[in-house]
Amino acid sequence: MALTETRHDSTAGHAEGSPGGLSDSPLVTLDAYFGAGDHKVVGRLWLLGSVLFLLAGAVISLVAAAEHTDLGAFTISDDAAGFAQLWSLGRDLLIFGGLIPMFVALAIYVVPLQVGSFSLAFPRGAAAAFWTWLVGIILVIVSYAAGGGPGGWSTDHVVMWAAALGFVVLALLWAMVCIASTVLGARTAGMDLDRVPVASWGFLVFSLGGLFSLPLVVAQLVLAYLDVKHGFLPDETSRIPLVGVTDSVSLAPGLYWLGVPALAIAVEAIGVHTGRPVRFHRPVLALLGLLGVVAYGADMFTFASRGRQIAFDNGLLVAALIASVLPVLATLGLAGDSLRTGALRLRTPLVAGLLSGLLLLSGAAAALLGVIWPIVGFLNKNFDTDLSLDVSLDLAATTFHEGIFGLIVGAAVLGGIAGIHHWAHKIWGRSLDDRLGLTTSLAAAGGGLVWGVGGIIAGFLGQVRLPNVGETIPDGAEAMNGVSTAGVALLTLAALLLLANIGKAATGSGSANEPWQGLSLEWATPSPPPLSNFAALPVVRSATPLADPEFLIPASAVATDAATTASPTEHA
């Protein structure tokens, strides 16, 4: 089967009739994984890889944060350039190794099931993208270890970093083409775009946002490659600004792009775990789309004018930052109706989803503090006012951005935790440990919040983002740097617990009973679903197809089914 084909007749990598766990099927071999054409096998691969690199990124970020607490003497990295390398490696792994691939993984697994497709669009392409990403991200780590990356001293390995990260981004782009094509072109009959489940819609907005934004990262990596290769950035100090290559996806408001799928998963989880699907389906879809457009769209068109520096003195950027808060707030408000009227069951997907939404909202709201200074400047300049501020709000080069990054990363990790727990039974045929999941969620929420608060306060105190050796720490900032480090440590713990929980489920522990059921099409399949997902489907007539008359379960089937499940009332 060619990369451009989308047949669902491949048996490679799928043990028909098995529970789908990683170890309990004798038919699952290494060869089957390499040649996988089943989106469920490919999705599991992406998921496992992403959680591993999320953990790696968190550990490196923890080391960088610890280094940040004592600027008098760099203990692990030799100098400012070495610190930039460490800091940048953590960021590359968190974003391109952990968070984006985690949402890609969930989308590859869940989207075809939710939209009633027999397969992912271009499943071999998605598999090829996984292997390209895996090799690329390993090469990124190798290049850093050998003196590459921003601030790297080895020209060859800085060039290698640019090329490897470029391949990683291209692989993610190709996976996003597969996801978006599935939502746009492989929906079952009757499932119009406004009937697409919220999670799949969120993945569509995420993928389209990626297709708009990530090519700019590739373009910058091409330029970095050429600049370094041809000697325009001759030494490690001149290469420190290369950390800005990923600014378009790591600074607000472009950073909120990572919050779109997290928020969508949160809404989906709230609907299922309160037993009340979100009533305002279309407005929620519109708001998620708006968040994608406002957050990334505005940032994209202002990025070139930033001159590779963080600056809030841009009217469109300020407007985008302000406007980004509204869709997050409104989406949570609409989802709140389900919380108010439904039965509140404090399971991991619901708790993690809610915390994710709240952290995203707090990140977007906190970013508004950064626009006070340019607004005051604008008023003073244009309206003859004489406003003055007691504290410096010029936060451009400070850890203020680290704080916002921490909050949004926390929100994205929580979104991933919510999604993995929500669909764990569909993915592995086993539920994840809910108590461990709740602990993981609290660790991630605490980590994101503490990282964020520490960074933001240190930023107001004047702590610079990428310091030099021996640089004076502003009064009080050292303690805040310590607080940030504690936050990153908590987030690292959350990634570790998540990996342990997945390991338990993938190796066959955990409940085999379907723990809950929603009203979207993935819940109409066994867990894990068979090779082609569905034999055939009735025409979908609403956004909650399993409540449609054509899908209604006869009482006899419900009785048989409910006898083995946790609670019959939890069924749709």
Added chain:
Amino acid sequence: MTDITPFDAIPDQAPLAPRSKPRLLLIGTSLVSLAVTMGFAGLVGFYLSSRADVLRTGEPWPPKGVEVPLTQPNMMMFTLVFSAATMAWALQAMRNDDRPNFHIAAGLSLFLGFAFLAQTAYLLTIMELEVAASPRAPLIYAVIGTHMVLQVAAMAYLAGMALRAFGGEYSAKDLEGVYGVAMFWYTTVGLYLVLWYAIYITK
């Protein structure tokens, strides 16, 4: 959990959804074209921004001694515009189930694509712009080189689809692959027009 699912229990009289063939290749190509356009626009944007910085300082651009000719870029533009016409011919031929004409038109498009690449390679040899001469020089080569890569990708795509058509695939009722390759081809032609204006005309 038993294997009984809501789906298993669907009443016999429920109308099943028709299994239509989705136009995934066309949608996928559109998305790839979008991503390619964004990346290319980013590169051109960086070039224009960088060029504006140089002009703001009062320095000349292009640097003294560097000649960016216009004859070859114009010829290249006409070549690609012709190739867009032959691609439209190929699409129309397949719409009419006229395979001989499709193969001629696809072959001509490929030939014009090769001609474009050859002219670009020649242009690069006569531009005499040293890569190490200025930080902007790699930018010019990045933009031109990226477009060459895209053109090669479009030609490979066309060659693949033409081979499939040669093997009997595609017809007036199944044009998806031909539509897809035509869309990508037109995208590369459009991007060259941007490049032609931004680099060769305005320098």
